[in-house]
Amino acid sequence: MVIPKQKSGVFTVEMKSTPSLRAGLIKAGKWQQVLANLHTKASGSQPFIDYQDNFYLVNVTTGTPPQQFNIVPDTGSSNYWLIDANKCTNQACQGYPNSGYTKHRFDSTKSTTFKSLGTSFSLQYGSGSCVGTLAFAGLTYGSQTFGLASSIADVFGYQIMDGIMGLGWPALSDNKVVPPMQNLLSTLDKPLFTVWMDRITNPPSQGGNGGLITYGALDTINCDTTFNYVTLSSQTYWQFAVDSFSVGTYNVPKSQQVISDTGTSWLGGPPKLINYIVLATNAKYDALNQAYTVSCTASGLPDIVFIIGGITYNIPSTEYVLDMGLGNGDCVVTIFDMEFTGFGPQWILGDTFIRTYCNVYDIGNGQIGFSKAHHKSV
Structure with missing residues (x-):
């Protein structure tokens, strides 16, 4: 991987790929049971079920002092949400043992810049859903309204991720929240971002292959x-x-x-x-x-x-x-x-x-x- 030299107005964020959920559960002999559970609990409003088997993550910090999370950068949605440490307490919110991953959850009581807006939200994805309340917190580029999920779909409990950062357009955003990219635009050299994903090793069972998101430049x-x-x-x-x-x-x-x-x-x-x-x-x-x-x-x-x-x-x-x-x-x-x-x-x-x-x-x-x-x- 080649990381371009940083300069003012351009931000390069390294990505990593997750281990294969499907491969890991197949090896453990538990994939068929997970499939059965997912189909049983899937929402009827979902247009398709994509298990997001291998996907790419970025590290994002939120709050003051910063709390760190592994986030899916998602151009197919426009909201940013994290798991609520105080309200989302079931096994999916903590991470299923089969995933080999313990979720990082946002603790609002430990952030001095946190402010609850008290507005409920509900988001549906092709591979799951989450519900919760909207919050307001300080970020490195100012402030961002984000969701604190009090409930997440079972499929997210099996995956190595703590939330999703939507990189889509404002029209797609729930509750008309300004998406992260629109908040970031004024700090960038150019109003764009480039995504490069490195190849997944074959077999892709361990993850770790990276990539880069370059904000503000090609x-x-x-x-x-x-x-x-x-x-x-x-x-x-x-x-x-x-x-x-x-x-x-x-x-x-x-x-x-x-x-x-x-x-x-x-x-x-x-x-x-x-x-x-x-x-x-x-x-x-x-x-x-x-x-x-x-x-x-x-x-x-x-x-x-x-x-x-x-x-x-x-x-x-x-x-x-x-x-x-x-x-x-x-x-x-x-x-x-x-x-x-x-x-x-x-x-x-x-x-x-x-x-x-x-x-x-x-x-x-x-x-x-x-x-x-x-x-x-x-």
């Missing part, structure tokens, strides 16, 4: 120097149009709406088009583990291809096929199907795409840009 060290931009079609999610999608001999030459989402680990798409990937790779559905699989030694697998703004973006099998420890020589194809309605996105381009191409989220110009990511090894 990362031209870990990414190619040329970024190609497209205008956003909606300033809620980081949503834009792709010109076409193809895999192998299957081609869909029509515009579709997609979002770039750092908080989603895999590629999500319409069932019919996900099935094209299944057919092109000869993948099989593992009903027990609820994932599509191919042989870990499979060769000649086609790239998944999106054309965006007239530029071709290929996702190679080295990015979308991962060894999750299923055994029998099987590897997981990191795809899932989902259904969105109306004018919402048809695809979610999660970490599988972002590891291949750096994403620059240009708030000032209402656009998103892409550049080939640099990695030491595959």
Whole structure:
């Protein structure tokens, strides 16, 4: 990893990837039971269930004196929330033993800048939900209204994370709270941030691989120097149009709406088009583990291809096929199907795409840009 030299108006934050939740629980023989529990407790309002198997974290401090947390930077949402140390006390809030991680929870009684607004909130994610009250606290760049969760979804209890920092647009924010990025803009050289995600080792069971978020500048060290931009079609999610999608001999030459989402680990798409990937790779559905699989030694697998703004973006099998420890020589194809309605996105381009191409989220110009990511090894 190359960390650019810091300068005024540019802030570079190192990321780390978590160990694979799925791989760890499969190894312990407990994955099927976790799946059963998650499906039983999942909210009916959730449009899809993405287990965020491997995802990337940043260290964030909140309050005075600062309390430190491992946070998911999520371009698919716009609120910042932490677990309430005084009200969220069940096992999920503390972290399930299977996760090997004890949650860090915000203790408002130990922060001199904390002020409760007394406003309730409820947030739904593709992989869970949280409810609680809004609070106001001092941060290194001034102040930020954030949520203190008194209850979180079970799925979060299995994951190595203490909260979520939404990097989406204000229109997506619950209670019209100003998102963290909008509070940070006045301190930046440029009103944008760049995300570079390093490759996950294969198998990705231990985590630790990093990446960088560069606030206020392009990362031209870990990414190619040329970024190609497209205008956003909606300033809620980081949503834009792709010109076409193809895999192998299957081609869909029509515009579709997609979002770039750092908080989603895999590629999500319409069932019919996900099935094209299944057919092109000869993948099989593992009903027990609820994932599509191919042989870990499979060769000649086609790239998944999106054309965006007239530029071709290929996702190679080295990015979308991962060894999750299923055994029998099987590897997981990191795809899932989902259904969105109306004018919402048809695809979610999660970490599988972002590891291949750096994403620059240009708030000032209402656009998103892409550049080939640099990695030491595959």
